[in-house]
Amino acid sequence: MGTPLPRDPIADARLNWERHGWADVAAPMAAITAIMRTQQILLARIEGVLKPFGLTFARYELLALLSFARGGALPMNKASALLQVHPTSVTNAVDRLQGAGLVLRSPHPTDGRTTLIELTPEGRTLAKRATAVLNSEVFGQSGFAGQDVDQLIRILGTFRRNAGDFSD
Amino acid sequence: MGTPLPRDPIADARLNWERHGWADVAAPMAAITAIMRTQQILLARIEGVLKPFGLTFARYELLALLSFARGGALPMNKASALLQVHPTSVTNAVDRLQGAGLVLRSPHPTDGRTTLIELTPEGRTLAKRATAVLNSEVFGQSGFAGQDVDQLIRILGTFRRNAGDFSD
DNA sequence: GCAATATACTAGGACATCCAAGGGTTTGGA
DNA sequence: TCCAAACCCTTGGATGTCCTAGTATATTGC
Numbered sequence: 001m002g003t004p005l006p007r008d009p010i011a012d013a014r015l016n017w018e019r020h021g022w023a024d025v026a027a028p029m030a031a032i033t034a035i036m037r038t039q040q041i042l043l044a045r046i047e048g049v050l051k052p053f054g055l056t057f058a059r060y061e062l063l064a065l066l067s068f069a070r071g072g073a074l075p076m077n078k079a080s081a082l083l084q085v086h087p088t089s090v091t092n093a094v095d096r097l098q099g100a101g102l103v104l105r106s107p108h109p110t111d112g113r114t115t116l117i118e119l120t121p122e123g124r125t126l127a128k129r130a131t132a133v134l135n136s137e138v139f140g141q142s143g144f145a146g147q148d149v150d151q152l153i154r155i156l157g158t159f160r161r162n163a164g165d166f167s168d
Numbered sequence: 169m170g171t172p173l174p175r176d177p178i179a180d181a182r183l184n185w186e187r188h189g190w191a192d193v194a195a196p197m198a199a200i201t202a203i204m205r206t207q208q209i210l211l212a213r214i215e216g217v218l219k220p221f222g223l224t225f226a227r228y229e230l231l232a233l234l235s236f237a238r239g240g241a242l243p244m245n246k247a248s249a250l251l252q253v254h255p256t257s258v259t260n261a262v263d264r265l266q267g268a269g270l271v272l273r274s275p276h277p278t279d280g281r282t283t284l285i286e287l288t289p290e291g292r293t294l295a296k297r298a299t300a301v302l303n304s305e306v307f308g309q310s311g312f313a314g315q316d317v318d319q320l321i322r323i324l325g326t327f328r329r330n331a332g333d334f335s336d
Numbered sequence: 337g338c339a340a341t342a343t344a345c346t347a348g349g350a351c352a353t354c355c356a357a358g359g360g361t362t363t364g365g366a
Numbered sequence: 367t368c369c370a371a372a373c374c375c376t377t378g379g380a381t382g383t384c385c386t387a388g389t390a391t392a393t394t395g396c
Contacts, residue, residue, distance in 0.1 A: 005334040008325065009250050016236045022299075025307035031317045032210055032310060034324035036225075037252065039207035041331045042200055057204075058352065068184045077374065082177050084205065089353060091376060096351095113361045113374045131190075139193035142200060143330045148323045149199045155316045156202035157176065162311045163209050166173040224382070245343065254384060259345065281343040281392045 010034050042138075049137050053130045054100060058085070059093050060134075063102060063119070063127040072119035075108060079117060084165065102126060178202050210306075217305050221298045222268060226253070227261050228302075231270060231287070231295040240287035243276060247285060252333065270294055 010033050017026035046057050055063070061083055066072050076094070080087045094117055097103040102123030108114040119127070144152065161168065178201050185194035214225050223231070229251055234240050244262070248255045262285055265271040270291030276282040287295070312320065328334065 004332050005249065008328070008334045009252070010328075011325075013232075013236075022303055025303045027314075027317045027321065028310040028312060029303070029307045031312060031320040031324070032307060034321060034328065035203060035207055035210060037333070038324045038327055039203055040252070041328070041333070042203060056351070064181075068181075075374090081173065084177070084208070085352090086354060087375070088355085088377090092352070111362075111374085115375070135190055135193045135197070139197045139200065142196040143327050144196060144199060144323065145326075146195075148326075149195045151319050151323060152199040153195065153202060155312065155319060156199070156206050157179075158313075158316075159206055159311050160176070160178075160202065160209070164172050165205070165209075166176045168174065168176045168179070226383075243343090255344075256346095256385075257383065260383080279343085279393075283344070 010037065045138050046134065049133050050130060053126060053133075055126075055130060058089065059097055060127075060130055062090070062093050062097065062117075063123060064131065066103065066117060066119045067124055067127045072124060073106070073116045075114045075116055077114060097123065178205065213306050214302065217301050218298060221294060221301075223294075223298060226251075226257065227265055228295075228298055230258070230261050230265065230285075231291060232299060234271065234285060234287045235292055235295045240292060241274070241284045243282045243284055245282065265291065 010030050013033060014026045014030040017023070017029055022029075043057060046060075050056060050060050053060075062079060065079060065082060066074055074082075076090055077087065080090045083090070094103060094105065098105065102120060104118050104120055106116045106118050108116055142149070160166065178198050181201060182194045182198040185191070185197055190197075211225060214228075218224065218228050221228075230247060233247060233250060234242055242250075244258055245255065248258045251258070262271060262273065266273065270288055272286050272288055274284045274286050276284055310317070
């Protein structure tokens, strides 16, 4: 990851696709590969910022979600659905966040099956501090032009809707 | 991941950002979060297609890269640089591909330090078959409009260049 | 020739994800 | 009312990726 490459490897892959008779899907292949690589770059930046807080991206997302929930609490299955992750991943994340004293489990008042995840004061403080750094170090310096941000939100929003993420 | 949500969770997060006084970075936050989620969806599709072939995305990428290299061989460090992954990840991928008989290691003719990864005939065949299915099942049905594909390639290409991926 | 550099492997650990299975709880139809 | 089906969470096991060393070997530069 040190030195920049002399050429764009994704543009090269696209040329290879076209040369091998797959010109009809070369462009979407390049777009999808670019999304994969961009995600990798962004994730590295985000995790670099979160590391000093002892958080990973998955755990930060859960913390941030709770900080916006009324009462700072949410059922596990709600969190799983909203974050679009497997229930066992939520269990794993809550285990670690609870170990760090950032959240706690409490029984649901009416439904004995579900458990609530609740933000502790420490969790709320840490979420706020981590968000502040994330805002200034990552989101505030995304490297995307303003118009391109709008384009991305529109294009990826359509994609996610078609993929069945939401029916909005 | 079953039922679509009634509302777009990323749009909701953007509203929450704006309500908490972070309106200036709410849009890039939404764009970046959308990239993360889109990558997740695409990766699931890709790995679903590759699973019957006994391949993961990382291993397929290496196989595809080799299939385009002259002689079907490439030094480990070249592959690491072109795929933008950690050298130990390449070692890991090669171990498994070699175990499956898809690639083999051979000494570099002039530089005794470097080892070449070489595609076997089986590896070349499998790469071709996997690519065919990937083209028809994923890239050919990406769900992106033609113009949006061009936008993505442009926007993400600029981003990757600025991030230091290449100096093209 | 000798010291720095480069390359690849090994070992160990952290992390996220998924799957299958199981126990407790609620719901709803017979 | 009662029992089967559905729901919720957890556990244990398995994959897969990435990272940080440390080691051995080979090359390059002084």
